[in-house]
Amino acid sequence: MRTRESTFWTWHLLAGLVILVVLGIHMFVMHLSKLLGTDIGKGVLDYYTVMWRSTNVSFAVMYVVLLGAALYHGLYGLRTILFELTLSERAEKIISALIVFAGILLFVVGSYGTIAVYLRGTA
Amino acid sequence: MPENKFLENKLGLMGWVSGGRYGIERYAYSLHRLTGLAILAYFLLHILVTTSRLFGQQVWEGVMGFLESPAFKFGEFLVYLAFAYHALNGLRLVLTELGFFLGVPRQPVYPYTHSVRRQRPLLVVVMVVAAIVVLLGGYDFIGFPGK
Numbered sequence: 054m055r056t057r058e059s060t061f062w063t064w065h066l067l068a069g070l071v072i073l074v075v076l077g078i079h080m081f082v083m084h085l086s087k088l089l090g091t092d093i094g095k096g097v098l099d100y101y102t103v104m105w106r107s108t109n110v111s112f113a114v115m116y117v118v119l120l121g122a123a124l125y126h127g128l129y130g131l132r133t134i135l136f137e138l139t140l141s142e143r144a145e146k147i148i149s150a151l152i153v154f155a156g157i158l159l160f161v162v163g164s165y166g167t168i169a170v171y172l173r174g175t176a
Numbered sequence: 177m178p179e180n181k182f183l184e185n186k187l188g189l190m191g192w193v194s195g196g197r198y199g200i201e202r203y204a205y206s207l208h209r210l211t212g213l214a215i216l217a218y219f220l221l222h223i224l225v226t227t228s229r230l231f232g233q234q235v236w237e238g239v240m241g242f243l244e245s246p247a248f249k250f251g252e253f254l255v256y257l258a259f260a261y262h263a264l265n266g267l268r269l270v271l272t273e274l275g276f277f278l279g280v281p282r283q284p285v286y287p288y289t290h291s292v293r294r295q296r297p298l299l300v301v302v303m304v305v306a307a308i309v310v311l312l313g314g315y316d317f318i319g320f321p322g323k
Binding site (some may be wrong): 056066069070072073077078079084085086098100103104105120123124127128130131137138139159162163166169170 | 185188189209212213215216219220223224225226227229230233236240251256259266267275283304312313314317
């Protein structure tokens with residue numbers, strides 16, 4: 054029988070697979086650049102290189118997808134770890150509410166930063 | 177989880193430390209959780225740090241200058257290491273969750289085998305791949321001579 058929790062768990066697995074692909078690309082770009090010979094200019098963290106990536110639509114979309122998937126996967130994982138300590142029902146409800154609030158807040162802050170920089174750079 | 181609400185977790189976090197009779201997969205489980213928590217903590221800070229590019233070049237370079245110390249670089253490498261382990265072990269967990277590498281059900285005939293032992297080669301393979309990813313990343317963190 055599929056319960057609400059098993060649906061959340063399936064999303065957790067799917068988010069993990071999305072992260073594996075998207076963060077894998079991010080890690081290749083950021084941490085294997087010297088090895089791959091893609092470390093151009095003053096380095097991957099140079100302001101102009103960062104802005105070039107931020108104003109590229111593929112990177113901007115990738116960042117927002119990664120942000121959403123990673124926040125869901127990470128915060129749901131944290132909730133699972135906490136729930137395994139067999140807390141009271143009231144404590145579980147408070148934790149769930151705090152985690153949802155933190156997730157939405159961080160998604161808004163992160164995606165606002167990504168979209169605002171993208172729009173400013175392409176205006 | 178609601179389904180397990182009445183099963184008390186008597187060991188609590190201590191269950192992460194001792195594998196007991198569950199073997200190496202139990203330690204892989206503990207390490208998966210520890211690396212997950214470490215990556216989550218880093219990720220929350222990463223969101224705030226990368227948002228600083230919104231405030232212009234001076235702010236960005238100030239933040240990057242602060243994070244350039246060897247201690248932060250080493251910390252960043254540890255996060256990379258945690259990512260390599262968590263990602264590849266997570267892939268193993270998804271594959272076994274979906275029933276791959278567990279073999280087909282069969283009659284218990286002595287000497288007995290079990291699904292944990294049947295999927296163990298997969299654990300070895302993903303750990304070797306994780307080690308290669310860490311070595312390649314480590315090479316990039318240290319940098320090439322003259323660069």
